[in-house]
Amino acid sequence: MVVYAGQGDPRRSIELLWRASVAEKRSGPKPGLSVDAIVDAAIAVADEHGMAFSMRAVGERLGRTAMALYTYVPGKNELVDLMYDRAMAELPTSYELDDGWRAAVTRWATDMWEFYGRHPWVLQVSQARPVLGPHEFAVIEALAAILVPTGLPGRELRGIVGAVNYFVRGAAQTVAEARAAGGATGEADEEWWYARSAVLLEIEPDLAKKFPMLHLLENDREPIDPELPYLENDAVENFRGGLKVLLDGVEGALTSSPP
Amino acid sequence: MVVYAGQGDPRRSIELLWRASVAEKRSGPKPGLSVDAIVDAAIAVADEHGMAFSMRAVGERLGRTAMALYTYVPGKNELVDLMYDRAMAELPTSYELDDGWRAAVTRWATDMWEFYGRHPWVLQVSQARPVLGPHEFAVIEALAAILVPTGLPGRELRGIVGAVNYFVRGAAQTVAEARAAGGATGEADEEWWYARSAVLLEIEPDLAKKFPMLHLLENDREPIDPELPYLENDAVENFRGGLKVLLDGVEGALTSSPP
DNA sequence: ACTGCTTCTTTATGCCGTAAAGTATCGACC
DNA sequence: GGTCGATACTTTACGGCATAAAGAAGCAGT
Numbered sequence: 001m002v003v004y005a006g007q008g009d010p011r012r013s014i015e016l017l018w019r020a021s022v023a024e025k026r027s028g029p030k031p032g033l034s035v036d037a038i039v040d041a042a043i044a045v046a047d048e049h050g051m052a053f054s055m056r057a058v059g060e061r062l063g064r065t066a067m068a069l070y071t072y073v074p075g076k077n078e079l080v081d082l083m084y085d086r087a088m089a090e091l092p093t094s095y096e097l098d099d100g101w102r103a104a105v106t107r108w109a110t111d112m113w114e115f116y117g118r119h120p121w122v123l124q125v126s127q128a129r130p131v132l133g134p135h136e137f138a139v140i141e142a143l144a145a146i147l148v149p150t151g152l153p154g155r156e157l158r159g160i161v162g163a164v165n166y167f168v169r170g171a172a173q174t175v176a177e178a179r180a181a182g183g184a185t186g187e188a189d190e191e192w193w194y195a196r197s198a199v200l201l202e203i204e205p206d207l208a209k210k211f212p213m214l215h216l217l218e219n220d221r222e223p224i225d226p227e228l229p230y231l232e233n234d235a236v237e238n239f240r241g242g243l244k245v246l247l248d249g250v251e252g253a254l255t256s257s258p259p
Numbered sequence: 260m261v262v263y264a265g266q267g268d269p270r271r272s273i274e275l276l277w278r279a280s281v282a283e284k285r286s287g288p289k290p291g292l293s294v295d296a297i298v299d300a301a302i303a304v305a306d307e308h309g310m311a312f313s314m315r316a317v318g319e320r321l322g323r324t325a326m327a328l329y330t331y332v333p334g335k336n337e338l339v340d341l342m343y344d345r346a347m348a349e350l351p352t353s354y355e356l357d358d359g360w361r362a363a364v365t366r367w368a369t370d371m372w373e374f375y376g377r378h379p380w381v382l383q384v385s386q387a388r389p390v391l392g393p394h395e396f397a398v399i400e401a402l403a404a405i406l407v408p409t410g411l412p413g414r415e416l417r418g419i420v421g422a423v424n425y426f427v428r429g430a431a432q433t434v435a436e437a438r439a440a441g442g443a444t445g446e447a448d449e450e451w452w453y454a455r456s457a458v459l460l461e462i463e464p465d466l467a468k469k470f471p472m473l474h475l476l477e478n479d480r481e482p483i484d485p486e487l488p489y490l491e492n493d494a495v496e497n498f499r500g501g502l503k504v505l506l507d508g509v510e511g512a513l514t515s516s517p518p
Numbered sequence: 519a520c521t522g523c524t525t526c527t528t529t530a531t532g533c534c535g536t537a538a539a540g541t542a543t544c545g546a547c548c
Numbered sequence: 549g550g551t552c553g554a555t556a557c558t559t560t561a562c563g564g565c566a567t568a569a570a571g572a573a574g575c576a577g578t
Contacts, residue, residue, distance in 0.1 A: 027574095027576040028523050056565080154477075155500060160504055211400040213404040214396065216403070217416055237418070241417060242422030249504040249506070250508075251511070287545075314536085323558090325535080
């Protein structure tokens, strides 16, 4: 299972995403399930077990076999598309601009960051060929609605939207993966790091001399929140610091071009 | 197969990564393969088929069964770690600073971008618990060596390194996924996009009214390089534009804090 | 009561990573 | 030179995956 997205039959996928199916009178047994129920169950399973969830597991959670799902959904690819868009429905669709665009973008980014924390499997869904669901659109619309009023030209805006998006995804991915690794192996960050670096230093004793700049970079690290595990602290620091730099850059673009 | 990294036995993995194994006299048949040969073959297979390559496929390319590989490598996880670090050996380990840090960072980012284009499966390897191989270190060291001389404090530097890293990864991921999707389905970007948007507009005719800011954002798009496929053009535009904004932010940090 | 459609289960196919056991090949020692 | 034990590699097998194909059971319209 590598990367999913937009790989099903276009018409079927989009009809499902936009819930454009017409409820007709039908013969046969009453449906015991629904697309929504299946998508919800699948999200719950994926939240726990990551993108490597199985159709069997989703079926089991609903008291059915895996094959029963295929009555409602063409395949796992399409199900993932539906999960993706449905999860996005949790996110706000607009942000107040009273405190300026910078505060609003920061809130957007933080919301996304927390969202990815709740649903890490979303980071596994390809962005290249977007799912094109209504909620995905709404989320990007929300960011666009913050930035368009700054008056920057289209090309520049797209660069900014892309950069913010990539950055948040990347930052979130690191935490998500750290958590997943910890959960899968039952090995906390500290233990993992300790075991690895001990062996590493044993095999390569003068690591600090070989990579002096890295060594400098890692100096004077202080935990932001001592409650958080090791690697997550790094991630939070990187997220805040990186976002600041990025938004400074946007500010620069604003002052250099006429508002 | 979701995300691999640093999940094998620490000692064994790190010994393999740093090639710390001692070549002893051994009885038994001469080895017909080697770790290097296996890693090279695996990279070749992964370049073609993505992270969903199989041990069987790697073995076949070497004229062996899948199980033969397990003589040299503990498992697929460890093999991926080795592939990751070996691929990174392609990248430069230092950059000239004659034209200033900005030019150097741009070259670093562009090199990474192209590297991810050659080996898209690398983007699938988790960054959270790093592989800790020598070449991965060297690549980050190269970026650190560009930025440390700017004199910025450690915390700020880490934020910048993280942001640049996340950004390049995210941007590259989008192209990589677009290419992968195109290769897998045999459907070019244009066809895909055309089929999807046609259906979408049919089902949701006033899309532009529902998401007006998005519509504005997508205006006045002009291809940077008409030779490139649709989505890759977007990606190149986003990469250049985003990197510019990001580096403007770094510049701001530099002028505000004393050099 | 019959027909035709629908829901859901059963069974089967062909992938995957890898454990276990077997075979062939070599160096070291008697 | 014959034997022993370690090594390289293959065969077979297991449990997992998505899903194709076929069958059982339920219900509406005639």
